[in-house]
Amino acid sequence: MLIIFEKTQKLKSPFFIKCDNIPTMKDKPLIFISDLHLCPTRPEMTRLFTQFMQTEARRASALYILGDFFDFWFGDDDLNDFSRLIIQTLRHFTDNGTPCYFMHGNHDFMVNHRFANMTGIQLLSDPHVITHHDKRYLISHGDYLCIDDIEYQRFRSTFTNPRNQKRFLLLPKWIRRVLRRYAGKQSKAHQSKAKYINDINHRFAIKECHKYRADTLIHGHTHQPIIDHLQKTSPIKRITLPAWEEQGGYLEINSNNETLLKSLELKQKMNATST
Ligand SMILES: [Mn+2]
Numbered sequence: 001m002l003i004i005f006e007k008t009q010k011l012k013s014p015f016f017i018k019c020d021n022i023p024t025m026k027d028k029p030l031i032f033i034s035d036l037h038l039c040p041t042r043p044e045m046t047r048l049f050t051q052f053m054q055t056e057a058r059r060a061s062a063l064y065i066l067g068d069f070f071d072f073w074f075g076d077d078d079l080n081d082f083s084r085l086i087i088q089t090l091r092h093f094t095d096n097g098t099p100c101y102f103m104h105g106n107h108d109f110m111v112n113h114r115f116a117n118m119t120g121i122q123l124l125s126d127p128h129v130i131t132h133h134d135k136r137y138l139i140s141h142g143d144y145l146c147i148d149d150i151e152y153q154r155f156r157s158t159f160t161n162p163r164n165q166k167r168f169l170l171l172p173k174w175i176r177r178v179l180r181r182y183a184g185k186q187s188k189a190h191q192s193k194a195k196y197i198n199d200i201n202h203r204f205a206i207k208e209c210h211k212y213r214a215d216t217l218i219h220g221h222t223h224q225p226i227i228d229h230l231q232k233t234s235p236i237k238r239i240t241l242p243a244w245e246e247q248g249g250y251l252e253i254n255s256n257n258e259t260l261l262k263s264l265e266l267k268q269k270m271n272a273t274s275t
Contacts, residue, residue: 028061032251034220035243039071040082048248050089066220067105067141074176075169076114087118094120105141129212135257138212142219145200152190202230209236
């Protein structure tokens with residue numbers, strides 16, 4: 001997908017306002033979040049998300065959600081007070097005219113077209129390439145790059161199989177909840193393995209960046225926020241998004257392609273953590 005910022009919009013009188021300080025689409029940053037793990041039992045994170053959507057996210061030319069947005073999504077037919085609030089927040093955001101792109105993680109792979117219609121988000125396949133001011137970024141949830149955990153990859157191919165997903169949706173919701181416990185255990189087992197196993201495989205990640213002609217990889221999943229190079233000798237940059245645990249966080253890429261990881265706290269306290 002190509003994002004074109006250079007397109008200028010013709011504003012007709014009387015709506016034309018002469019002001020040099022009005023930010024244009026060209027100056028607005030891209031904003032990325034992932035691993036919020038939103039769920040009804042963490043209301044403070046839901047509040048932080050709604051606050052973020054009304055403040056920081058508003059500055060974006062586009063918002064990218066790179067998976068594990070929900071701690072678990074039981075299907076687009078599972079509506080409750082919690083899911084309705086999230087849907088309403090996303091709808092409000094996209095109605096304001098900012099595109100919001102959504103990529104699945106291993107916790108919310110059941111998010112589907114009905115959810116997209118309700119919220120106005122656009123679903124993206126994993127991985128995906130975006131071009132921003134002549135720089136190509138490979139974006140992914142990241143779990144497909146964790147090839148050293150063979151057991152997890154086997155489990156992943158089961159739940160990403162569309163036939164299995166259809167079967168899952170035919171089940172009553174209480175059985176889906178029981179199966180979710182199993183999925184949760186698999187995910188925890190993956191997270192608790194040695195770092196070299198549950199991290200992305202750097203060599204494979206470099207190969208993927210070459211394949212898609214990308215200079216930078218942006219991913220979530222590992223919950224270890226960092227901006228570094230995939231290998232000392234490789235010019236390819238890797239950015240891992242922060243998980244929303246004690247606090248939230250996001251990545252911002254400005255019009256000069258400068259990258260900044262920022263933390264988010266309730267009551268609007270925000271600090272830059274890394275460049
Ligand atoms: Mn994940």
